[in-house]
Amino acid sequence: MTIQWFPGHMTKARRQIQEKLKLIDAVIELIDARLPLSSRNPMIDEILQGKPRLVIMNKADLADPEVTRQWQAYFKNEGLTAFPVDASTGTGVKDIPNQIKLLLKEKIDKQIAKGMNPRAMRVLIVGIPNVGKSTLINRLAGRNIAETGDRPGVTKGQQWIKVAGGEMELLDTPGILWPKFEDQNVGYRLAVTGAIKEEILNVEDIAFFAIKYFANYYWETMSERFDLKERPTDLDNPDEIVAVMEAIGRKRGCIVSGGRVDLEKASSLFLRELRAGKLGRYSMESPY
Numbered sequence: 001m002t003i004q005w006f007p008g009h010m011t012k013a014r015r016q017i018q019e020k021l022k023l024i025d026a027v028i029e030l031i032d033a034r035l036p037l038s039s040r041n042p043m044i045d046e047i048l049q050g051k052p053r054l055v056i057m058n059k060a061d062l063a064d065p066e067v068t069r070q071w072q073a074y075f076k077n078e079g080l081t082a083f084p085v086d087a088s089t090g091t092g093v094k095d096i097p098n099q100i101k102l103l104l105k106e107k108i109d110k111q112i113a114k115g116m117n118p119r120a121m122r123v124l125i126v127g128i129p130n131v132g133k134s135t136l137i138n139r140l141a142g143r144n145i146a147e148t149g150d151r152p153g154v155t156k157g158q159q160w161i162k163v164a165g166g167e168m169e170l171l172d173t174p175g176i177l178w179p180k181f182e183d184q185n186v187g188y189r190l191a192v193t194g195a196i197k198e199e200i201l202n203v204e205d206i207a208f209f210a211i212k213y214f215a216n217y218y219w220e221t222m223s224e225r226f227d228l229k230e231r232p233t234d235l236d237n238p239d240e241i242v243a244v245m246e247a248i249g250r251k252r253g254c255i256v257s258g259g260r261v262d263l264e265k266a267s268s269l270f271l272r273e274l275r276a277g278k279l280g281r282y283s284m285e286s287p288y
């Protein structure tokens with residue numbers, strides 16, 4: 001489901017997360033490994049008010065592993081622990097409680113030094129819609145409890161979910177954040193991956209953006225799949241990108257009367273294949 005975010009929604013979402021911060025020891029900031037910046041909330045540092053944070057790059061199974069490694073180094077440089085996860089199969093998920101423990105080590109050591117029994121670490125997951133919050137909660141909990149889908153502003157009874165033999169407790173309702181709408185490229189990157197619905201942006205514009213990006217970074221994969229002969233020489237020339245779109249359309253038989261290529265159909269088809277993983281693993285932005 002795509003949420004229409006208005007300033008009122010943002011204020012409410014922010015307030016709800018900040019209310020929850022009082023209850024928890026650490027935050028898991030969930031982002032999409034294919035677009036780690038575009039899938040982040042622009043005000044995240046301000047919203048989290050210095051709460052210890054683990055950055056999880058989800059959907060790493062779909063991202064370019066080399067670029068994901070670069071992002072991990074980028075976040076380390078920013079003073080944040082980040083690591084890739086595939087919440088849909090569970091790869092990397094079992095490390096999360098240990099990483100949270102490391103993050104809270106000082107606090108836990110202090111409790112032990114005072115002779116206290118450290119209580120369960122309380123954690124909240126936050127992220128933009130579709131990033132995989134519910135999938136991760138279910139995966140960590142080892143059962144099917146979190147509802148998938150998003151309803152900002154809807155308050156449900158909150159529950160703590162025990163994880164890692166009770167060492168960690170997770171709030172069952174994640175914090176839903178908004179992406180950075182002001183930057184049109186962010187919108188396109190999110191739309192390419194399917195994080196926001198196509199109705200918001202024009203499908204041909206989204207495909208144009210993706211094809212231009214692939215022509216630059218993943219030409220081999222794209223040309224192999226669609227049997228493309230001519231690589232654009234000037235990526236800033238829209239005609240050259242449209243020529244690639246047409247070649248893709250012709251290859252897939254998206255032809256209208258008069259032999260012209262149906263660009264809308266070609267665009268939808270290209271995006272469908274991309275999202276279905278037919279063009280292999282890719283990242284839509286890199287840190288360097």
Ligand code: G4P
Pocket residue numbers: 058059060061062085086087088089127128129130131132133134135136148149150
């Ligand atoms: P949200 O709560 O943050 O809104 O996201 P949610 O868990 O609903 O996940 C959004 C979509 O992303 C789901 O697919 C989910 O299966 C998929 N997903 C989550 N984590 C991963 C991952 O690590 N790798 C991959 N490949 N996909 C992931 P969907 O098509 O909306 O639903 P469905 O096909 O699972 O029914």
